[in-house]
Every structure is written in structure tokens, then in C-alpha cells.
Amino acid sequence: MNYGKPSGLTKKEAEILYPVPPRQVIFNRAYDGESELExxxxxxxxxxxxxxxxxxxxxxxxxxxxxxxxILKEVMNLPLSHDFRVDSADTSIHHFVMRQNQTLxxxxxxxxxxxxxxMDVAK
Structure with missing residues (x-):
């Protein structure tokens, strides 16, 4: 995501210089960044x-x-405004099959x- 002016800063620096606006709306663009909708x-x-x-x-x-x-919101047919998130582990796999009228x-x-x-690391 293009975060605009906060891009390239650490989270701590960004929080100080560019605090997150109190109310996020999916089409709002903060600090010249990309909106959630975009x-x-x-x-x-x-x-x-x-x-x-x-x-x-x-x-x-x-x-x-x-x-x-x-992508998961899209294949599950959830609205963009729905607060759905998966806390994906590093290198985790999300496997689904796209068929003409079905997503499995x-x-x-x-x-x-x-x-x-x-197990190798523990040895």
C-alpha cells in the first residue's frame, strides 16, 4: 500500500509525524497516500x-x-467495509480454488x- 508521506519511516516515527486520523473511511486518503478503496x-x-x-x-x-x-474478502464476497482480517503468519499458505460459480x-x-x-532449528 502506498502510505504517502509516512512511507519509509519506522512505525514509531510515522506515529509521531503523521498520526492516524481518528476516523478512517475506506475512501479517505491520508498524507498523500492511497485510500483503502484504491x-x-x-x-x-x-x-x-x-x-x-x-x-x-x-x-x-x-x-x-x-x-x-x-483477496480473501473478495473471494468470500465480504464488503470492503467489513472488518475482516486474518493475522497471517510469515510464509503461511492460504489455499483456495476458483471455479466459474464457486470458490472453495x-x-x-x-x-x-x-x-x-x-525441528531442524531445535537440533
Missing amino acids: FHRRVIELFYELVHRHQGQTVCIVTHGRAINA LRCINHTDHLVALQ
Whole structure:
């Protein structure tokens, strides 16, 4: 997401110099940044471009939690104003199947692939 003027600052610096406005609305742009609506539209347009370009294929999208939440809201048909978030673990897998008239959620925030790594670190 383009945060505008706070981009590149640490969270602490941004909080001091550019405090979050008291009431966030999905179409508000703070400090020359991108609104939630603009971000969501940009992510979902690219998502559907990939879906249509790769119909019948398996596609892996590697991205950040905010984009993951935008995509999950879309495939779950939740309104943008709905406060739905998944606290995605690093390298977690969110697996779903897009069919013509159906979206099948296979797993959300799956991390079993990390178990072997944790065992190696413990040795």
C-alpha cells in the first residue's frame, strides 16, 4: 500500500509525524497516500487478471498480509467495509480454488510446512 508521506519511516516515527486520523473511511486518503478503496481495487484487479489469464492452472501469489486480506474478502464476497482480517503468519499458505460459480477455501493461514524447519532449528 502506498502510505504517502509516512512511507519509509519506522512505525514509531510515522506515529509521531503523521498520526492516524481518528476516523478512517475506506475512501479517505491520508498524507498523500492511497485510500483503502484504491488499494483494494488495485490488488483485486491484478488478482482477477491472474485468475483469467491462468484459468485451470495452479497459481502461487506471494504477497503481504494486507493484500492477502483484500483477496480473501473478495473471494468470500465480504464488503470492503467489513472488518475482516486474518493475522497471517510469515510464509503461511492460504489455499483456495476458483471455479466459474464457486470458490472453495481449502485452508487459511496454514503453516504445517514449517514444522520440519522448527525441528531442524531445535537440533
